[in-house]
Amino acid sequence: MRAEDRRELILEAATRVFGDFGYEGTTTAGIARAADVSQPYVVRVFGTKEKLFLEVLQRALALLLSAFRAALADASDIPVHRRLGIAYVELAANRGLLLSLMHAYVLGRDPVIGPVGRSGFMSVYRFMRDEAGFSADETQEFLAGGMLINTMIGLRMTDDYDSDAQVRELLDTAFPEKLDILLLVAADQRAEES
Amino acid sequence: MRAEDRRELILEAATRVFGDFGYEGTTTAGIARAADVSQPYVVRVFGTKEKLFLEVLQRALALLLSAFRAALADASDIPVHRRLGIAYVELAANRGLLLSLMHAYVLGRDPVIGPVGRSGFMSVYRFMRDEAGFSADETQEFLAGGMLINTMIGLRMTDDYDSDAQVRELLDTAFPEKLDILLLVAADQRAEES
């Protein structure tokens, strides 16, 4: 296989594993297993685990912004705010993408990951304010909703959707429709794990 | 020193360290250093690192709910919604408390931490709905704001407050007043680290 294809394959696998276990909780061997290559090869291609995580973050952010730009450009009668919300939730189908970013967001103390996380987060902020035309208040509200969604994905709250009426109420309220996507992804994931 | 006092001291230190480095990123040696005891003693008192983390979470949640109940009981002319928001931000002064919880919230996949995180989060939800009398929509909005606050604390966004106008705009918008507390805590922390 061409080096570049293999690289992308490993990045996808790493995104999933980092999303599940966090930066420190992830081992290069775990990523290698998920990508079906040897552990030293993962290190060989990306240099260090840290550099690999940074590439995962950069890729995730690029995909996020590109999905937002597509949703923004897609002229339809649905209001922008809702279009972007739906686009965000749909990103959850790309497993680990939102969660890898979220893991970086709680590691702001790290001298290398911290600055990258801050600048990544602020580039989303800038998109909202400058490209999507949101006000500061609208942006704050949108980002807050996004962080709640990330949290509930991180918590695997969907696992309790059927068994807990209050979880159901919260998820139904928090997700801008498209909750079905989440439930499907969660079911897939559980199946894969067993 | 009495065992119970030492225990509480270690729990406080562990809360700070887990908040800074996350569950996997934290070492029992790091906690021991922060609590000024030996590493084996930390393990001796709590059994395992995992059990210690669970106690940190339980303690953090108890403090959170107790702060909310106090804010709720405190009869004043300030609306409940705002009183609770202020109480939440004030919890950031207790270093690591909100962040340790946040770290648990992104580890929902873990078979031990996951269930604890979910039930902890839902106990806050229940407080809002049942004790504070919030509607499902109000609760969702409040929790979303809380998660954004957690994220910005995790990112150490306050570190860029003076140097980046957009960061300033975001923080000014997202924090229900009391942003001064955050900036003070952040400054303290930076001083302590150097």
Add this chain to the structure above:
DNA sequence: GTCTATAGGATGATAGAC
């Protein structure tokens, strides 16, 4: 381009003294 073998370092936990 990809692997096997392995070095080197850290970490959680235990044993046992005081």
Add this chain to the structure above:
DNA sequence: GTCTATCATCCTATAGAC
């Protein structure tokens, strides 16, 4: 109640073959 010493394990990264 608290420490020192230490073991066993795991993990990142390197060396080097094919």
